[in-house]
Amino acid sequence: MQTSAQEIMSSPTGFINISGMSSPAAFAQGESEAGYPGAFPVQATTAISAYEVAEDARSKPSPESPDEAQETVRLQLGAQGAKVEELQQLLVQRGVYSGCCDGQFDQLTQQAVRAFQYQLFLDEDGVVGPLTWQALCTGTPVNLPILHLGSTARPVITVQRALQMTGDYCAAIDGEFSPALASAVQAFQRRSGLVADGTVGPLTWQALSQVPH
Numbered sequence: 001m002q003t004s005a006q007e008i009m010s011s012p013t014g015f016i017n018i019s020g021m022s023s024p025a026a027f028a029q030g031e032s033e034a035g036y037p038g039a040f041p042v043q044a045t046t047a048i049s050a051y052e053v054a055e056d057a058r059s060k061p062s063p064e065s066p067d068e069a070q071e072t073v074r075l076q077l078g079a080q081g082a083k084v085e086e087l088q089q090l091l092v093q094r095g096v097y098s099g100c101c102d103g104q105f106d107q108l109t110q111q112a113v114r115a116f117q118y119q120l121f122l123d124e125d126g127v128v129g130p131l132t133w134q135a136l137c138t139g140t141p142v143n144l145p146i147l148h149l150g151s152t153a154r155p156v157i158t159v160q161r162a163l164q165m166t167g168d169y170c171a172a173i174d175g176e177f178s179p180a181l182a183s184a185v186q187a188f189q190r191r192s193g194l195v196a197d198g199t200v201g202p203l204t205w206q207a208l209s210q211v212p213h
Contacts, residue, residue: 075128079105087128090136091116120209121158140206147200151177159200162208163188 073083084103091097096119097112110126117124120135121144134142145155156175163169169184182198189196192207200208 073128073133075105077105077107077110077126084109087113087136094119094136094139119213121155121205140202141209144202144205147177149177149179149182149198155200156181159185159208162211162213165213166211 075084075087080103082103084105085101087105088097088099088101088103088109091109091112092101094116096115097109099106099108099112113128113132114124114126116122116136117126117132120141122131122135122142128136131143145151145153147153147156147159152175154175156177157173159177160169160171160173160175160181163181163184164173166188168187169181171178171180185200185204186196186198188207189198189204192204194203194207
């Protein structure tokens, strides 16, 4: 009868466990769990085979999830079908669409997409690509950098404008993460129940996306 890897690894003899081996090859050469040469029973070959089969199974990618498959579908004005209907339902859930979920990507649907993109700091092109799908599925901003004192990037302007809307920032909109902006971020974080570290990370981006802007 063939011995499974689990049976061998739980052997009462205590010297068959291969979980600590550096590799199946090292085990076959007589390396113990501590890394020293030592004897092992004839079932070692069976254990190595079962180990390799298990490792191979773990290394294979799992089937693509529905959300992952959905993200690959690019939708824009004029598209139609079941995916458009799914899009419309998601837009309803996100509170930016009140039209019919009829599978027709019309101008009303396009306007809703742009509104959602604006809300979550995406490019407002009205086209549903991978990032917009991801944001629709999660309801959170995606693909945004972590910003801190000294950062200079287009997203810094986004933060400045959002905090201007909240009344926390009243300096120049210049794309410079200045001490004044860091103080404004801290004030917003404290009011939002976040750690007031002055760094704009995922949680702060999420809180900013909830601000009417």
